[in-house]
Amino acid sequence: MERRGFIKKAFRWAGLMLGGSLLAYPAFSFMTFRKTMKRKVVFYPEDQKRSPAFKEGVYLVQEANEIFALSARCTHLGCTLNYDPVSTRFACPCHGSLFSLSGKRISGPARRDLARIPLNKTAGGDLEAVVHLG
Ligand code: FES
Missing domain, CATH: 1.20.5 (Single alpha-helices involved in coiled-coils or other helix-helix interfaces)
Incomplete structure (x- = not known):
């Protein structure tokens, strides 16, 4: 060349x-x-007295000695779950999926358990759940 x-x-x-x-x-x-893209959902100490506490698409659950955050989005098509205090389950109003208080799938068209969201405890006693979007 x-x-x-x-x-x-x-x-x-x-x-x-x-x-x-x-x-x-x-x-x-x-x-x-x-x-x-992510956003922070803060549960103040007064929010933490209720279980499950709902805020901005996140449930804060206290079960036995454990405290954790669950996404309130149904793993089927993303509807926001309701908490049923009688059965102590999360129920999807769209197609009827059911999840236990710990987020395990019980029934319905959803195939996966609810997503757990990591929690950070601040010096003031707040619990911050960092929700990743997208
Ligand atoms: S979106 Fe929840 S069951 Fe379909």
């Missing part, structure tokens, strides 16, 4: 790489942005 031909090819490849990066960057940043 001649020197001139080699330089032309090198510039062409460099242009393609630069153009491809410029086109791929918006799509890549959109995908990563969606994955990093």
